[in-house]
Amino acid sequence: MAKNIIPSVKGTREFYPEEMALRNFLYKKMCEASESFGYQEWDAPYLETLELYAAKSGEELVQEQAFTFEDRGGTRVTLRPELTLSLARMIAKKQRQLTYPVRWWSFGPFWRYERPQKGRSREFFQWNIDMLGPDSPEADAELIAVAIKFMKSVGLEPEQARVYVNNRQLMDSEFDKLGIPTESRLNISNLVDRRSKMKADAWAKYALENGLSQEHLDGLIALLENKDLWKEWEDLRRLFAALDALGVREYVEFDPNIVRGLLYYTGTVFEAFDLSGGVRRAILGGGRYGNLLADVGGDPLSGIGFAMGDVVIGIVLAENDLLPAFTPSPAPVLVTIFDKEFQQASLALSAELREAGLNVINYPEPAKIGKQFKFANAMGMKVALVLGADEVESGQVAVKDLISGEQVKVARADVPEKVHQILASE
RNA sequence: GUGGCUGUAGCUCAGUUGGCAGAGCACCUGUCUGUGGAUCAGGAUGUCGCGGGUUCGAGCCCCGUCAGCCACCCCA
Numbered sequence: 001m002a003k004n005i006i007p008s009v010k011g012t013r014e015f016y017p018e019e020m021a022l023r024n025f026l027y028k029k030m031c032e033a034s035e036s037f038g039y040q041e042w043d044a045p046y047l048e049t050l051e052l053y054a055a056k057s058g059e060e061l062v063q064e065q066a067f068t069f070e071d072r073g074g075t076r077v078t079l080r081p082e083l084t085l086s087l088a089r090m091i092a093k094k095q096r097q098l099t100y101p102v103r104w105w106s107f108g109p110f111w112r113y114e115r116p117q118k119g120r121s122r123e124f125f126q127w128n129i130d131m132l133g134p135d136s137p138e139a140d141a142e143l144i145a146v147a148i149k150f151m152k153s154v155g156l157e158p159e160q161a162r163v164y165v166n167n168r169q170l171m172d173s174e175f176d177k178l179g180i181p182t183e184s185r186l187n188i189s190n191l192v193d194r195r196s197k198m199k200a201d202a203w204a205k206y207a208l209e210n211g212l213s214q215e216h217l218d219g220l221i222a223l224l225e226n227k228d229l230w231k232e233w234e235d236l237r238r239l240f241a242a243l244d245a246l247g248v249r250e251y252v253e254f255d256p257n258i259v260r261g262l263l264y265y266t267g268t269v270f271e272a273f274d275l276s277g278g279v280r281r282a283i284l285g286g287g288r289y290g291n292l293l294a295d296v297g298g299d300p301l302s303g304i305g306f307a308m309g310d311v312v313i314g315i316v317l318a319e320n321d322l323l324p325a326f327t328p329s330p331a332p333v334l335v336t337i338f339d340k341e342f343q344q345a346s347l348a349l350s351a352e353l354r355e356a357g358l359n360v361i362n363y364p365e366p367a368k369i370g371k372q373f374k375f376a377n378a379m380g381m382k383v384a385l386v387l388g389a390d391e392v393e394s395g396q397v398a399v400k401d402l403i404s405g406e407q408v409k410v411a412r413a414d415v416p417e418k419v420h421q422i423l424a425s426e
Numbered sequence: 427g428u429g430g431c432u433g434u435a436g437c438u439c440a441g442u443u444g445g446c447a448g449a450g451c452a453c454c455u456g457u458c459u460g461u462g463g464a465u466c467a468g469g470a471u472g473u474c475g476c477g478g479g480u481u482c483g484a485g486c487c488c489c490g491u492c493a494g495c496c497a498c499c500c501c502a
Contacts, residue, residue, distance in 0.1 A: 007493075064499085082502085110502080114501080115427080115500095116493095116494080117495065117496070118495065119501095120501075128502095193500090194499095281501075283502080284502070308502060309502030370462070373461050373463090374462050374463090377463055378462085386461075388460060405461095
């Protein structure tokens with residue numbers, strides 16, 4: 001262990017090139033999935049007032065998990081714990097100028113002051129994507145289809161990952177039928193949320209201790225185990241029909257146990273999970289928020305969206321052996337330096353190759369040629385060029401294909417073409 | 427915020443009732459003074475997370491602390 005290194009902040013991650021490559025890979029896949037459905041990229045401030053989240057994000061998130069401090073002017077500010085409220089405000093400010101439906105996506109850092117553990121850090125990156133305007137099951141289906149397009153693009157099959165869908169209005173209507181009073185709905189949601197984490201009898205006992213009658217409990221259990229309930233709800237029938245038409249139905253299941261903690265969801269809610277079960281956390285989650293714009297001072301406007309953090313999906317990809325191969329060097333070509341005498345010649349050669357559109361590394365100083373090849377190998381490079389006395393004398397360059405091990409001498413003028421040819425063949 | 431497990435070489439880890447600090451991989455050198463991945467030979471490597479305590483003596487026992495992990499809580 002190296003000594004005297006000041007530790008990084010708890011719950012933060014350091015992105016060495018290998019981790020950065022994964023982050024960029026995820027960014028690329030999110031971007032492609034979003035843009036294939038016509039979503040525009042945008043971003044909001046990373047620093048917001050605490051006030052923005054006060055009423056709508058949920059007590060826990062605001063009181064316990066916001067990274068909050070007072071700025072020099074005395075304002076309570078917070079590193080953003082989520083994006084939806086910033087979205088609502090930015091939409092509200094230009095509400096009459098935007099072209100609807102608004103389709104926006106974003107990828108950036110967020111902070112939550114939580115206890116770090118597997119799948120959870122205090123600083124994380126999150127993909128957010130939202131559609132504002134249309135309030136329809138077909139719009140909801142589109143967002144789910146975007147999520148699945150992403151999942152497919154990183155190699156997750158329906159056997160490996162699934163999206164579970166529910167509807168809060170349906171659940172409210174069912175709670176009405178059971179005669180569960182409105183004021184205890186929040187507790188019921190919490191109860192439903194923890195059902196999957198507890199044993200059946202322990203959960204039942206817990207429910208009864210928390211004020212639920214035996215009659216309500218029996219009704220609730222029957223409700224939560226009714227996987228065909230969606231067929232009785234018009235919006236869900238339309239949602240599944242749309243998912244079918246979009247070709248993603250095999251990835252989606254109805255599940256009345258999905259409720260989600262955030263207060264602003266009003267209709268469709270959904271979460272994606274890894275079925276292999278290495279991580280018990282949702283890969284992504286979202287839903288319809290019908291009143292949010294009005295809540296931040298805009299005109300009524302409905303929206304649907306979801307968020308996906310980079311941490312859980314990273315673990316899921318690793319556990320399913322789906323991480324992309326990492327190539328250390330972005331330059332596939334090494335120009336070696338045979339001897340001090342030929343150093344300028346090597347520099348000139350590398351400059352020519354860059355002019356020809358190649359990414360090229362110069363070995364920075366004369367060294368044993370074996371050491372230079374070792375470097376090329378460790379950096380995952382594809383081609384090494386040697387310019388020694390023999391080559392300079394005959395106006396040639398030795399070009400070695402590091403994958404096949406073959407080496408040929410070619411005339412200096414033909415080197416760019418030869419290198420391109422080797423790279424193209426792989 | 428609550429409870430538990432862990433922390434030893436660059437990495438993964440072993441370390442006996444408390445008695446000289448270890449292995450594999452990686453690294454460096456050589457085999458190979460114009461060629462990487464393979465083989466073989468040799469070599470270097472430690473604030474045992476940090477701070478205190480007990481003891482003749484602590485990697486090991488005790489207290490504290492920091493970090494990671496696990497279960498809660500919550501959620502991306």
